[in-house]
Amino acid sequence: MTTPIISAEELSSLLADNPLVLDCRFDLMAPDAGRQQYLESHIPGARYLHLNEDLSGTVVPGKTGRHPLPDRHDFARLMGSLGLTPDRPVVAYDDKGGGIAARAWWLIKDLGHDAVAVLDGGYDAWLEIGGRTEWGPVMAEPAEPYPLAPAGRLGTRDRAQTEQLRKDPSCTLVDSRTPERYRGEVEPIDPVAGHIPGAINLPWPDNLENGKFKSREALRERFAALQKEPQQNVFYCGSGVTACHNILAYYYAFDELPALYPGSWSEYLLAE
Structure with missing residues (x-):
């Protein structure tokens, strides 16, 4: 695989090459719904990853955001238990335009595994081409814990760093949430509405057109006003999940990785 976005076709x-397929369907308002959907119907061979249980670490009240990153060693063991090896390609999918699958993509890439992609159009795109499905859990083919690349490979910023860089004109802080949440008009999840001072808004759904990623050319134009040095652009959202969708789209456009503020708005609020 040479691209982070893969079509259903x-x-x-x-599938003939036995990739590791990961079903990441999840609903913030109904946390068990995605797992049930998986058990009822999924792409052949797919394993299920739960956003709260597998793609996030332990939430510490008053200290972390809603979806802190999992410990890298724990995640490496998890991926090994699902059969991930350095030479095995990975494809993640969901039913949210890639909004959850992109988090899996980011975490797996952070391990040091570059052969990972998100299914363009998600499960709906698979069904649209008449792709085969199966039901029930899938037995894993366990491997050793994935051999970790050095930490910091993808670039993250903590709250203190984010507070400093938002005052730095050579950096751009990007809020990935929808415009109404950015503007503070609505806030369905976190206790306070609004955004980090100085942040601009590039809503993650705008990476898509009719449920699929826009062309590289369109995405390059979308991100053209950002800093030329990728790591000077720091993306956040509500809890560090859909910000990964913007990072994925940026990487698809430029083959370079901007930074992530994993704690995002839900962590930033804790010191307010």
């Missing part, structure tokens, strides 16, 4: 052909 490409995945259909890739």
